[in-house]
Amino acid sequence: MSQVTLTINGQKVTVPAGSTVLDAARLLGLEIPTLCYDPMLSKPGACRMCIVEIPGMRNLPASCVTPVAEGMVVETHSEAVVEARKTIIELLLANHPNDCLTCERSGDCKLQQYAYEYGVREVGIQGEFHQYEIDESNPYILRDMNKCILCGKCVRVCAEIKGENVIDFAYRGFNTKIAPALDTKLAESACVYCNNCVSVCPVGALVDRRLAGKGRTWEVEQEPIICTFCEAGCNFNLLKKDGKVVGVAAAKAAPGRPMCLKGRLGLELIHNPNAAPAYLKKDGEFVEVPWAEALGLEGILAKLLEKGQKAE
Numbered sequence: 380m381s382q383v384t385l386t387i388n389g390q391k392v393t394v395p396a397g398s399t400v401l402d403a404a405r406l407l408g409l410e411i412p413t414l415c416y417d418p419m420l421s422k423p424g425a426c427r428m429c430i431v432e433i434p435g436m437r438n439l440p441a442s443c444v445t446p447v448a449e450g451m452v453v454e455t456h457s458e459a460v461v462e463a464r465k466t467i468i469e470l471l472l473a474n475h476p477n478d479c480l481t482c483e484r485s486g487d488c489k490l491q492q493y494a495y496e497y498g499v500r501e502v503g504i505q506g507e508f509h510q511y512e513i514d515e516s517n518p519y520i521l522r523d524m525n526k527c528i529l530c531g532k533c534v535r536v537c538a539e540i541k542g543e544n545v546i547d548f549a550y551r552g553f554n555t556k557i558a559p560a561l562d563t564k565l566a567e568s569a570c571v572y573c574n575n576c577v578s579v580c581p582v583g584a585l586v587d588r589r590l591a592g593k594g595r596t597w598e599v600e601q602e603p604i605i606c607t608f609c610e611a612g613c614n615f616n617l618l619k620k621d622g623k624v625v626g627v628a629a630a631k632a633a634p635g636r637p638m639c640l641k642g643r644l645g646l647e648l649i650h651n652p653n654a655a656p657a658y659l660k661k662d663g664e665f666v667e668v669p670w671a672e673a674l675g676l677e678g679i680l681a682k683l684l685e686k687g688q689k690a691e
Contacts, residue, residue, distance in 0.1 A: 385451040400442035400453055401429055411455055412464065412493050414581050415530040416443045420539055426530055427467055428493065432457040439463055461497065468499045471528050473506030482526075484583035487596040490528060491582075507553065516566035519574055519588055524556050527584040533557060533576035545570050557584075578628070590618070593625040601628065608641035615642055 381396040387404050394403045399422075404411050414426035424444035431442045432454040439460060442453075454460065471490060479485050493499075514522035531548070534557060538544045545568050549558040559568030577585045593599075601616040618626040627642065657673035658665040 383447045383449050383451075385447050385449070385453065387453045388455055394447055396447075398447050400431055400433075400440075400445045400447055400451075403447055404431075404442065404453070404455055409455055411442055412489075412496070413443060414489055414493075414528060415532060417532055417536075417579055420532065420535040420579075423531060423535075426528070428464060430460055430463055431455050432460050464493070465497050465499055468494050468497055469502050469504050470506075472499065472502045473504040474508050475528070476508075476523075476525050482583045483521075483586045483591055485595065488583060489581035509556075511556070514564050515588075516564040517570065517572065517588070518566075519572045520565060520570075520577055521586040521588045521591060522565055523584055523586075524558075525584075526582050527557055528582055529555060529557070530581060531557075532579040532581070533585060536575045536579050541571070541573060541575055543569065543571060546576070587626060590626045594620040599625065606642040613642060 382393050383396050383398070384391060384393045385400075385403060386392075387400075387407055387409060390407055390409075392403050392407050394406060401411055401413070401416065411431070412428045414428045415423055416426075416429060422443050424441035427441055429442045430439040431445075432439055433445070434452055442455070468490070472494065475490070476482075479488070479491055482488065485491065509525045511524040514524070529548070534547055537546055546557050546559050549556055549562055556562075559565060559570070574587060577587050580586075598620055600619045602619055604615060604617050606613045606615055616628045617624050618628055656667045657670045659668045659673055660666075
């Protein structure tokens with residue numbers, strides 16, 4: 380495969396032909412902000428947060444869709460680029476709810492992060508605010524379209540990873556929103572509750588309903604584990620607070636990052652207040668026992684735990 384050499388922020392880097400400027404920058408360890416970009420999904424270049432300055436180009440191109448060229452010179456944080464990114468953030472915040480203090484994604488929101496990084500403290504643009512009803516119809520997904528920044532990642536993950544095409548862009552102009560067919564509630568659509576859309580949402584528009592109110596990002600400990608629901612053996616993280624599992628999240632480095640329905644919703648098998656008790660017959664009488672004992676898994680679990688401790 381042919382190679383291309385370019386210069387980014389004064390540093391030379393060689394990448395395969397066909398790579399994007401964003402790919403080359405990340406190879407150098409340079410951070411370029413993104414909102415609509417995801418390496419697993421198609422690249423619309425819509426949010427414009429990843430713009431860079433390339434001498435000879437008339438505008439500031441989006442690095443996620445701009446292919447590298449031999450001898451190209453790129454500036455990722457020039458004065459023009461920083462000013463443009465600030466304006467983009469202000470435009471997004473102009474009609475975005477200002478409830479970071481109580482938002483479930485506070486501390487894990489890309490819009491909040493970039494506003495902090497670029498020093499956008501006050502929005503000088505006065506915009507009209509949406510007044511969408513919060514969709515609580517889905518038992519696993521909480522949708523607040525007032526916080527949606529129209530990055531389209533949820534649309535693409537639903538279509539390209541799951542192949543469901545449940546949601547898409549609806550209406551036009553300021554009234555554009557993400558919605559199921561006929562703009563119904565999510566519970567009335569063909570949604571299969573896989574929560575993949577939640578996993579890619581960069582803001583608080585889509586939230587795992589079961590995690591709501593369970594704790595802030597910095598309060599939750601992540602424990603890597605391998606899913607055992609099928610033979611694929613996907614990696615994911617158990618989310619723990621005060622020693623109790625409160626949720627699950629896909630490991631970012633895992634192939635096929637958006638988890639399947641079993642792995643994402645299987646948490647209910649761990650802490651289910653409505654779970655039926657298990658019984659074993661002991662000394663001629665049925666007594667209630669843990670499910671692990673009833674299924675004969677106690678020995679297996681002990682061996683796995685011992686093996687994991689030795690590996691550490």
